[in-house]
Amino acid sequence: MITFLVGLTGLQAQTGPFPPTDWPPTVSASATVDYAIFDPAATFNTPAGWNQTVTMAGGGDQTFSPITLGGLTGNKSTSTFENFADSGYANWADVDVIDVLLQVYGNANLYNADGSGISINFLEGTILSTPPSNLFAAPAGVTPPGANNSAWNWMLLSITNPVSTITGERYVGFIPANAAGGYQSGGVNSGTLRLQNMPGIIVRAVVFGPHGAFGTSNQVNVFAPLLTQILYGSNVILTWPTNAFGFTLQSTTNLGSPSAWITNSPAPVVISGQNTVTNAISGPQQFYRLVR
Numbered sequence: 001m002i003t004f005l006v007g008l009t010g011l012q013a014q015t016g017p018f019p020p021t022d023w024p025p026t027v028s029a030s031a032t033v034d035y036a037i038f039d040p041a042a043t044f045n046t047p048a049g050w051n052q053t054v055t056m057a058g059g060g061d062q063t064f065s066p067i068t069l070g071g072l073t074g075n076k077s078t079s080t081f082e083n084f085a086d087s088g089y090a091n092w093a094d095v096d097v098i099d100v101l102l103q104v105y106g107n108a109n110l111y112n113a114d115g116s117g118i119s120i121n122f123l124e125g126t127i128l129s130t131p132p133s134n135l136f137a138a139p140a141g142v143t144p145p146g147a148n149n150s151a152w153n154w155m156l157l158s159i160t161n162p163v164s165t166i167t168g169e170r171y172v173g174f175i176p177a178n179a180a181g182g183y184q185s186g187g188v189n190s191g192t193l194r195l196q197n198m199p200g201i202i203v204r205a206v207v208f209g210p211h212g213a214f215g216t217s218n219q220v221n222v223f224a225p226l227l228t229q230i231l232y233g234s235n236v237i238l239t240w241p242t243n244a245f246g247f248t249l250q251s252t253t254n255l256g257s258p259s260a261w262i263t264n265s266p267a268p269v270v271i272s273g274q275n276t277v278t279n280a281i282s283g284p285q286q287f288y289r290l291v292r
Contacts, residue, residue, distance in 0.1 A: 014215070016222035017292070020072060020103055020152035020204065021255070026215025034088045035207040038066070039073040042205070053088040054206055057191040067202060069105055071255050071287060072152055074204035082198070083191030084206050090186070092161060093173025097211035100140070100157045100193070102203055106149040106223065109200035117142030122159050123194040124171035126179040126187060134164050135188070136171045137196065144221035151227070152204060156220035158211060224290050236281055239274040240290060247290040249277055255287055264288070
């Protein structure tokens with residue numbers, strides 16, 4: 001039997017794509033970092049000083065449900081918003097730029113219908129008991145290209161945390177005395193940072209830190225090419241573009257052991273502009289990834 005971890009990339013250098021089985025090697029062990037891992041089976045090598053204080057606020061227009069893809073589990077947004085709640089929100093009271101590192105599953109929900117990147121923003125601040133509300137939609141740029149690859153990807157975004165003209169304090173890290181609603185985590189609806197405009201996004205891990213704590217976007221936002229599989233009789237055919245230079249197909253029967261990955265045999269042949277490998281469907285379940 002063959003099971004596919006399609007498009008997974010395992011790269012150990014300082015430029016992505018990075019494997020989803022651990023934090024990117026570009027992260028800082030000494031930075032103040034708050035995080036969550038939503039996959040109960042994940043075995044990340046987490047720095048000792050990081051704080052596991054982030055959860056996902058649910059209910060109303062920010063519901064979610066777990067989903068397993070390629071042997072790994074994340075939370076899928078099933079309504080309008082995805083709201084990350086950090087009980088350590090006060091860590092960001094003096095931080096002017098917050099980096100948000102996400103592990104997301106690459107699918108069409110990351111992009112507009114025409115394939116262009118979505119203009120991402122996170123809602124910061126709180127509702128107040130008297131108008132106006134102390135809210136700021138912090139832009140995080142557009143979805144980086146290439147992440148619609150049916151794989152788990154690390155994605156790095158950055159948002160500003162400006163000083164509010166209403167409170168004189170930064171939006172994230174401070175709760176005004178007249179805050180209203182679910183403000184216990186320093187934001188709206190029981191959260192801290194609410195991802196506003198990516199319904200259907202699937203998140204396996206989320207990490208908050210000061211700017212530069214996880215490397216640069218040029219290092220992290222590099223994604224593996226789409227690895228496609230087709231069942232043909234008693235064989236499976238695996239293909240990926242020839243213009244994705246330097247990638248090698250690997251396979252394993254054990255996702256829990258990083259050392260178990262081996263270069264697939266036979267070697268690929270080029271057919272119609274695609275690297276193509278044909279393997280028999282037999283023996284134990286098999287997982288595949290591309291590495292560079």
